[in-house]
Amino acid sequence: MSILYTTIEKLCAEKGISVTQLCKESGASRASLTDLKKGRKQSLSTETLLKIASYFGVSVDYLLGNTDKKEKAPAEEGGGITDEELKFALFDAPEEITDDIMNEVKRFAKYVEEQRRNGHIK
Template identity: 30%
Template structure:
């Protein structure tokens, strides 16, 4: 699935796998190795960033390319905090958790298919 997704994304950009590998600093055959070997997480993240997709999309865990897009199913989260003030860092953690929950939901939907 991983190889197929990378190949498809490359073709959508009008690029071949060799040129994408070169741009990312990989060996020419790097993506072909993914047919039988899993890449390191850092490598997978680099490819996801290049194509602006989630790693779960590359791995076939979801068909949704990005989780933090405006089309996200979760629009608003209300939290009761008994008068506590939230720091910017805490608010970002809440946003990260929201993206994580949405990602898990999509992964479950995909797994149920």
């Protein structure tokens, strides 16, 4: 089993979800993760890596085992806005916002951006 798959499994365990649930919620292909687990693949497409990294709020480098630091670089966060700045902008009581809430906000933002790119939102 690859380091990549082991890292994904670890992140799923930390979040209390299955790999199947990750795929459903992130849009990643379950077949590609099965191939990775079974050794039929050694890596994932850039698109799939980005979906998984975005879902967990980690960098692609972390998924690939190139760094132990989970946090994304400012450029990966979308123009350098920090989570703290986002919390302040969106919520009345930013100190009460949990990591799970922030992950949902980020997932929703990615969804809206994807819908815009696909022409479903103008």
